[in-house]
Amino acid sequence: MQPDPEKLLSYYERMQLIRLFEEKLAELFASGLLGGTSHFCIGQEAAAVGLLAAAKDTDWVVSNHRGHGHLLARGLDPARVMAELLGRKSGYCGGRGGSQHMCSMEDHFLGTNGITGGGIPIGTGAAFALKYQNSDNVAIVFFGDGASNQGTFHESLNMASLWSLPVLYVCENNRYGMSMPVERACAQPRIAARAAAYGMDAAEADGGSLLEVLQAGTEALKLVREKQRPFLLELHCYRHCGHSKNDPRVYRSRDEESRMQELDCLKQCENMLLQRGLGSEAIAQARERARLSIELAAKEALKAPYADSDYAKGGVYA
Amino acid sequence: MQPDPEKLLSYYERMQLIRLFEEKLAELFASGLLGGTSHFCIGQEAAAVGLLAAAKDTDWVVSNHRGHGHLLARGLDPARVMAELLGRKSGYCGGRGGSQHMCSMEDHFLGTNGITGGGIPIGTGAAFALKYQNSDNVAIVFFGDGASNQGTFHESLNMASLWSLPVLYVCENNRYGMSMPVERACAQPRIAARAAAYGMDAAEADGGSLLEVLQAGTEALKLVREKQRPFLLELHCYRHCGHSKNDPRVYRSRDEESRMQELDCLKQCENMLLQRGLGSEAIAQARERARLSIELAAKEALKAPYADSDYAKGGVYA
Amino acid sequence: MPEEKTQYFYSQAVNQALDEELARDENVFLLGEDIGQYGGAFGVTRGLFEKYGHKRLIETPISENSFTGLAVGAAMMGLRPVVEIMFMDFIALALDQLLNSAGKLHYMYDAQVSVPLVLRTPGGAKGGYGPSHSQMLSSLLLGIPGLKIVAPSTPRQAKGMLKAAIRDDNPVVFIENKRLYPTKGELPEGEYTLPLDKAELLSPGKDITLISYSAMSLVCLAIKEAVLSTGLDLEVLDLLSLQPLDQKSIFASVRKTGRVLIVEEACKTGGVGAEVAALIAEHCLDALEAPIMRVAAADAPIPSSLELEKYVLPQNDDILRAIKALRDY
């Protein structure tokens, strides 16, 4: 599959959108406009964009705590995602959920999740429902290397395989779970290799390369959809930023970071676009469009009102 | 390793002891003298006896809900095990624990456990302590095929491998978890194959053959002790009885059962002893010794007194 | 001579509710361990597998946390899972999904999803099952926002409330009781449901209010009969719903009798009784003529020994003693 250059450029723009979105968030944090904490995916944009570009818009997405990329890659409105982070009424969840608990059913986005490994059974359940309903949509569950050590990973993958559920498990292995290097957390640090314990097929791909993700994602999704079987895809990634706000990253060297910076997915993507004949002008324009859209989003979100006390305390039951 | 015939005969006697112990329990149930429920290991005696014969007496044992075999194979007093089942003060836990919650620290028996998969992290913790204390004892954790689907299996084996803990995981795969055939519960029904997901070595053996268990157990324990690495040993077993009291065994055919009955570990053991030149008289005598000891145990246990109300409500805190 | 009405076991009532709801709505499915041919550890789902097959009765591996989470995900997508946790003691394994997913999702995802999930589970001691198979863990769940919790005590209530629970759009924990399964009662003819948020006055009286739920409600009724001859007229209120508590019915009864004894099978400390007592102490203090008393299980694990078990569980004598104290206050 060779997507045409315009498509690729639009993916690049989406990746930039995510990057700039989070850089804007960092600004807002710094200026005290944003509370709580949140987890940036700077460096992992190709994984989110490539994978969801390979999916149908009606496939269901379950994400984890590091979900901005997934949300924006799925096409949610950056202004409303930002409003959610800022706790405003116009946010996707009215300010109740925030970064780690954001959902948009109309976008087939079943939610980010603050409990590491908590989304894995939920996504498996979504796949269960899709099969039950004879849908040809599939479920896509994003999680990290760290989450693969939760019992839910084991239990869920086992059930998905037993019952042949149409679910794609996407492990973004960014080498760390918070401060924990994957080799010190996973006795088998090749997460994909764990799939065999469930009689499940698996593959690995370079999460820093948009094209590789696109291709691996397309193949994996085709298998899941056609065979109605689960699949585990491990994407090798790196987050350039800290785990969350205020992470001084004592657990890794600046040297490692700058080496990885060289392989940044946005850089790689730009080179790839250039190679495919897209001019640096077109690339700069895409970047500029993304920048503008984030500026607008932030402006809009910052002036959105908050919900009220009744809203905060009510609505617990359906 | 070829144990001498006398040793083998004593193992046979131990197996008979377990079998007759549970047959006595069935009698007590039938006559209404025994309350609650309990899980017999009829058919799995070779696994318990062979494995614990291969272990040092000072290795620590953690068992599950199906623990009578493990308790008696470890050499606990049948009268006190029975007293515990009958809820008497002289039982190993004063009647508080019963079948599924029985422990004897002086026998290095860390306890049976009523939560499927609940003993796996506990045994892993025991191994952690042994390593911390520079002990050359190891921990042995018994569990079933069904328990291998709990998150604790995954989480614990991962930690044991990461931290090189001296623990032998013994999965008695008796083909069913309650009524659930292993193929419908484990997407990878070869439990031993799951060890690879944790970079752990594993082996399988015929749990119906005392000699095979002895040999596989000896080898596995040697590896664990010498390499200070965890190991997963899968023993293929069959329980001839129901899962617990009152199980009509609708989930399997009488045909399958009678085929398996032919392979009963006690029968196999008797044939093996005969082949090794032990006379049928010696075998019968061993059986008789076991029978007598169970008769005595039951008599003793049945006349033992109960503890009182203060004992029942007190002793919650150390 | 009037026709004798058929009596059904509590377990049959639950079974009928499941059967009828499976038949009514094909989004309903059952999920749990050994619930197929085996019929569940207490035979409650017996016969349903033969009728509805593999699609609607899903037997799971032993993975409580994730099959509960799977049910949550399926419920978000519009199905109506009925999960069985074989013994209530095992609910702790699934608690994260109840606390951090099921109870919260509707709220935190701003009503974009609902979680129409029922989790059935038998609590309570039944003679010698021991510390890990006997607990009434109602208080573990109380106070998890977003959950409804019910604990019916008769076949009629069990059937009507389970059907209502399955149709409710919220996660409902449906607490059964091993000791109730073999109890019998009549069932209304034809289709019915019962509300999930109403207590039931099992027997009006004027002297002392006994408030209880699950199997202990039947014990309270029996106690009422036993003391009638002494001239004491007890009012027996069955909570049925533990979350939300039917404050109106509770307060009405307390205002009538002025004396309250709360009886439950859970440990006393932090039990449902504590919340009931606190509500009364806030809203009906003026009506109280005696201290609010509680009889519950001791704050101890439940021993295996049949002989010892009874000391830990609330006994009739404990209840009678408390009643006497309230009368004489």
Next chain:
Amino acid sequence: MPEEKTQYFYSQAVNQALDEELARDENVFLLGEDIGQYGGAFGVTRGLFEKYGHKRLIETPISENSFTGLAVGAAMMGLRPVVEIMFMDFIALALDQLLNSAGKLHYMYDAQVSVPLVLRTPGGAKGGYGPSHSQMLSSLLLGIPGLKIVAPSTPRQAKGMLKAAIRDDNPVVFIENKRLYPTKGELPEGEYTLPLDKAELLSPGKDITLISYSAMSLVCLAIKEAVLSTGLDLEVLDLLSLQPLDQKSIFASVRKTGRVLIVEEACKTGGVGAEVAALIAEHCLDALEAPIMRVAAADAPIPSSLELEKYVLPQNDDILRAIKALRDY
């Protein structure tokens, strides 16, 4: 001019307790996520890894249930694990091991083992962490037999009680609070421990008793100051221990003032306040001059939005309103 005593952060007090106990007893070790070089999500264990190394500070994979279970096993074998659960919200994942192992083993194995385990975890909301990172789940643990539960509110208490908890032979859940970490106080010179079962009268008064724990105790103290000028003299009792509850101190205070307000950060329904109220309603009814009131979090998840969060958490205004109602009753 008197010498100024050094002020320490609550987090430093916890750190000192860990440090001293690690130094004192080599059976003590720490277990948890990111507690090494990173120092834990809130920096509480900072510096300890450098001092005690890999043997004593074990960084775990994200496997809350099993690393808690592992600690239980290690404790049975004589070690003294101090487990950190990064946010109290995640304790639900480890609940089975707390409920069915840690709390029960000493009893059900007939005192052959003890489980000298400490589980440290920060509860409470701290401005925008959202529904899965803000809960005070004290009531989830209350009523689990065999656990001790403490929730100190000052650096001095935190240090003394954590040292005592580590030396205690029972499983102790040690509830910290994200909002308390940056609060400061003096620490006694030298070695000390504090009892695990005593409440502390933070400030005597005669009109109304405020009973609280963790961060809300400081709020209550501040409220006391704020209303002093109106002539109201509040008594502030800090529970410190949630299990067991120090009934003697609670009852003494209630008998003194006759008016009680219980303040906590957990959801109101089924909270620790319910148990406290129930105990008072049973044992001090005669001394009550007004209904027992509770101010707590709403029975709702805690929203992420900083603006919304405050509506769900107990606010000063709620407390003041309740005080006024009690005064005017």
